[in-house]
Amino acid sequence: MTENTRELSFDDLLLRLNDERGNLETVREEILQRGTSIIHDVIASSFSSSGFDPEELFRSGYLGLMNAVYNYDLSHGHSFRQYAENLIKGEIRHHIRDQVKRAEVPKWMKDLNRQIEGAEARLLRETGRLPSLAELSEAVNITEEGLAEVFKAREALSYVSLNAEQRENDPVFDIDISRIQSKHAVSFPVEYRIRLASALEKLADLQQYLLQSLFKPST
Numbered sequence: 001m002t003e004n005t006r007e008l009s010f011d012d013l014l015l016r017l018n019d020e021r022g023n024l025e026t027v028r029e030e031i032l033q034r035g036t037s038i039i040h041d042v043i044a045s046s047f048s049s050s051g052f053d054p055e056e057l058f059r060s061g062y063l064g065l066m067n068a069v070y071n072y073d074l075s076h077g078h079s080f081r082q083y084a085e086n087l088i089k090g091e092i093r094h095h096i097r098d099q100v101k102r103a104e105v106p107k108w109m110k111d112l113n114r115q116i117e118g119a120e121a122r123l124l125r126e127t128g129r130l131p132s133l134a135e136l137s138e139a140v141n142i143t144e145e146g147l148a149e150v151f152k153a154r155e156a157l158s159y160v161s162l163n164a165e166q167r168e169n170d171p172v173f174d175i176d177i178s179r180i181q182s183k184h185a186v187s188f189p190v191e192y193r194i195r196l197a198s199a200l201e202k203l204a205d206l207q208q209y210l211l212q213s214l215f216k217p218s219t
Contacts, residue, residue, distance in 0.1 A: 010034055014080050017072050028069050035065050038081060042088045050096055051164025060095035064088035096162055108197035109175070112150060112190075116140055137183055142190055146180035 008016070013034070016027040039061035043054050050057065064087035068080065075083040119139040123131040137144045153175040161167040177198070182189035 006030065014072075017069075031069050032065060035069070035084060036062070038084050039065055039088055042085055042092070046089060047092055047096075047162065049163045049165070051167070052096060052099070057092050057095065060091045061088040064091035067091075093162065100167065106198065107201055108194055109150075109153065111197075112194075113154065116147070116150065141183050141186065143179075143181050143183045146190070149176055149179040 008030075010031070013027055013031050017024070017031070039058055040054075042061060043057050047057055065084055067087045068075075068084035072080060072083065078086075116136065119136060120131060123135060123139055131139070133144050133147060137147055140147075142150075177191070177194050180194060181191045
């Protein structure tokens with residue numbers, strides 16, 4: 001098969017992906033070489049305003065193309081081009097969002113999110129439906145106003161525009177921790193736990209800074 005792959009059409013090569021009798025690796029390599037045009041098309045049509053260099057995006061897109069070539073059996077009936085475009089776009093989106101600097105998520109915020117998500121999953125199992133804000137508020141013992149503040153912060157942390165100009169107006173992480181309070185009186189309310197966790201995180205940052213300063217090379 002090695003001497004004939006270059007003479008085959010792209011569609012014929014795709015048919016060979018399911019042919020276990022031939023040199024499958026050679027077929028894959030040929031598809032990868034010819035399929036790079038799909039990456040260029042995706043970048044030009046969907047990411048031309050991303051603010052990232054096309055060559056940088058191409059490298060990420062190539063991972064998506066490789067995924068499509070080596071896992072075409074998972075395409076669920078989609079054409080190769082559709083399947084490859086989806087995976088290429090996914091890799092490029094992931095790269096952009098990974099590269100854009102976002103505010104660091106406080107550890108207490110991550111822990112609080114896990115608590116909320118765990119309560120939501122438990123209520124769904126128990127009732128067979130998604131809980132209302134009031135029900136979720138009762139389950140985690142946080143006021144509805146406090147939960148709304150957490151959700152607002154979650155949205156800001158997870159959203160990154162793929163357009164460079166629009167990214168300038170992306171929501172900024174800004175949470176008013178004074179609004180996050182326990183709904184019912186307890187011995188150690190959530191507002192105290194957040195303040196303590198925030199203070200400990202600041203001390204940890206200071207400790208890291210001091211350690212780096214101690215071992216910084218002298219000039």
